[in-house]
Amino acid sequence: MIVRIAEDNQYEFPDDQSEALNDLDNQVVEAxxxxxxxxxxxxxxxxxxxxxxxxxxxxxxxxxxxxxxLPPEDISFAExxxxxxxxxxxxx
Numbered sequence: 001m002i003v004r005i006a007e008d009n010q011y012e013f014p015d016d017q018s019e020a021l022n023d024l025d026n027q028v029v030e031a032x033x034x035x036x037x038x039x040x041x042x043x044x045x046x047x048x049x050x051x052x053x054x055x056x057x058x059x060x061x062x063x064x065x066x067x068x069x070l071p072p073e074d075i076s077f078a079e080x081x082x083x084x085x086x087x088x089x090x091x092x
Contacts, residue, residue, distance in 0.1 A: 001013045001015060001018060001067045001068065002058065002064050002065065002066045002067050002068075003021075003051050003055060003066065003067065003068045003069075003070065004066040004068070004069045004070065005048060005051060005052075005070045005072065005073060006069060006070065006071050006072045007072040007073075008072065008073065009057050009058065009060075010057070010058040010064060010066060011051050011052065011055025011056060011057055011058065012055055012056045012057075012058055013051060013054060013055040013068075014054055014055070017050065017054045018090075020050060021047065021050055021051065021090060022088075022090045024043055024046055024047040024050065025047065025084075025088040025089055025090040026088055027043050028040060028043045028044055028047060028080070028084050028088065029084045029085065029086070029087075029088045031043055032077075032080050032081050032084045032085075033085075037077045040077055040080060040084075041077070044075070044080070047070070048070070048073050051070065068089060068090050069089075070089060071083050071089075
């Protein structure tokens with residue numbers, strides 16, 4: 001799976017980590033819907049770190065379609081409340 005972090009890079013993300021990423025995405029949605037900014041910030045940081053630590057950066061000169069596009073790392077809680085709704089960013 002190819003995951004893009006907006007304003008950062010694309011990462012080739014291993015399939016065996018997809019469930020962990022989806023779980024974090026669902027938790028982020030729950031935190032946003034509950035209005036829990038601190039929990040959102042913690043989980044969002046974990047989500048970004050998982051993509052960066054488990055994924056392999058795609059070379060900048062290689063053009064690939066992204067399966068998932070995550071908002072930028074510095075997304076505000078207000079912006080997140082518009083992005084993280086329903087099923088989240090990662091389809092089940």
